[in-house]
Amino acid sequence: MSKQPFVLVMTALALLATSVPASAQKDGREALRLKTVVIDPGHGGKDAGCVSRDKKTYEKDIVLDIATRLNNKISATFPDVESIMTRSDDIFVELENRAVIANKANANLFISIHVNAVEKGTTANGYSVHVLGQSQRQGNDLYSKNLDLVKRENAVILLEDNYQTKYQGFDPNDPQSSIIFSLMQNAHLTASLTFADDVAKAMGNGPIRHSRGVSQDPFWVLWRTAMPSVLIEVGFMTNPDDLAVIRTEEGRDAIAQNIFMAFCTFKTRYDASVKVDREEPQPAPAPDPQPVAVNPDAPFYGIQILATGKQMNPEDPFFHGYKPLEIQAGKLYKYIICRDTSLANVKKSFAKVQSVFKDSYLVKVTDGISAPVR
Numbered sequence: 122m123s124k125q126p127f128v129l130v131m132t133a134l135a136l137l138a139t140s141v142p143a144s145a146q147k148d149g150r151e152a153l154r155l156k157t158v159v160i161d162p163g164h165g166g167k168d169a170g171c172v173s174r175d176k177k178t179y180e181k182d183i184v185l186d187i188a189t190r191l192n193n194k195i196s197a198t199f200p201d202v203e204s205i206m207t208r209s210d211d212i213f214v215e216l217e218n219r220a221v222i223a224n225k226a227n228a229n230l231f232i233s234i235h236v237n238a239v240e241k242g243t244t245a246n247g248y249s250v251h252v253l254g255q256s257q258r259q260g261n262d263l264y265s266k267n268l269d270l271v272k273r274e275n276a277v278i279l280l281e282d283n284y285q286t287k288y289q290g291f292d293p294n295d296p297q298s299s300i301i302f303s304l305m306q307n308a309h310l311t312a313s314l315t316f317a318d319d320v321a322k323a324m325g326n327g328p329i330r331h332s333r334g335v336s337q338d339p340f341w342v343l344w345r346t347a348m349p350s351v352l353i354e355v356g357f358m359t360n361p362d363d364l365a366v367i368r369t370e371e372g373r374d375a376i377a378q379n380i381f382m383a384f385c386t387f388k389t390r391y392d393a394s395v396k397v398d399r400e401e402p403q404p405a406p407a408p409d410p411q412p413v414a415v416n417p418d419a420p421f422y423g424i425q426i427l428a429t430g431k432q433m434n435p436e437d438p439f440f441h442g443y444k445p446l447e448i449q450a451g452k453l454y455k456y457i458i459c460r461d462t463s464l465a466n467v468k469k470s471f472a473k474v475q476s477v478f479k480d481s482y483l484v485k486v487t488d489g490i491s492a493p494v495r
């Protein structure tokens with residue numbers, strides 16, 4: 122397994138070396154390949170991110186340099202891939218706008234790059250890769266093992282104007298407010314985790330090689346993106362060894378190179394899966410039970426399979442042939458299937474739906490507002 126991605130990458134690079142005929146470019150398959158990646162250097166401008174203990178090195182500068190190197194490597198190797206940076210200068214970009222940039226570009230992949238830090242007195246080191254999700258539970262709490270990290274990265278919001286309105290009351294200093302993330306699901310979780318694994322593996326060969334693993338955490342910047350998305354903490358500003366690496370050009374370039382190798386692996390797999398899907402269409406899954414007609418004015422029950430910041434096409438393969446009801450709640454779009462006035466009937470379908478949509482849950486819809494059924 123360890124050698125396979127490398128072989129695939131080399132195959133992809135070899136194929137790129139030969140020119141692609143114009144006819145192939147117009148092929149529908151070509152249009153479905155990984156065409157656009159958005160690289161997001163964290164922080165910038167008035168937001169320095171974390172700072173080294175001697176105050177000489179800022180996260181915003183380190184991540185901009187690594188992101189620029191990654192961008193250059195992708196552009197040089199894949200001229201047909203559009204690589205977009207959310208910032209290419211030392212400017213402040215609001216968290217929400219980073220996702221907007223990616224969504225407007227219809228990006229196929231979003232890579233956010235950061236540097237970690239801890240309080241004085243600890244020697245934590247290494248890299249970690251994160252995808253959006255509920256943090257791991259400790260007991261009955263939603264507290265994350267990465268809680269301090271999540272709070273610090275989300276705290277950027279406090280520097281933005283009108284953040285209370287814009288982020289719907291989300292308070293990055295209140296860990297419980299991250300509970301809002303528990304009410305949404307991640308349509309691209311599998312692909313995000315796959316790429317996160319690619320990154321974690323590739324970075325194990327780098328100058329900072331201690332892996333802190335892949336985890337799901339409620340990072341705001343990953344919430345609104347409508348494509349596979351990861352956030353990488355390349356190392357610790359507060360660890361002398363990690364800091365020594367990211368302070369050198371060689372160190373930063375090696376980190377960028379490893380993320381680039383992960384990108385190659387992901388792109389090769391992405392393009393190949395598109396090809397297979399197009400040539401051997403999967404039989405449509407039987408999406409029964411279909412919704413029964415319900416009176417939208419009367420309360421009814423259903424199964425919420427997705428809540429997302431971007432409106433979905435009801436024909437999207439994500440829905441596996443189900444015909445979801447769309448309910449808009451603020452900036453969120455919620456998708457509900459198996460609607461019925463009888464909760465007992467909905468419950469009969471729940472196990473089957475959960476086998477496809479792991480994070481789905483029962484809801485009651487009253488006056489167009491859905492609420493979880495306890």
Ligand SMILES: [Zn+2]
Nearest residue numbers: 163170235236
């Ligand atoms: Zn950061």
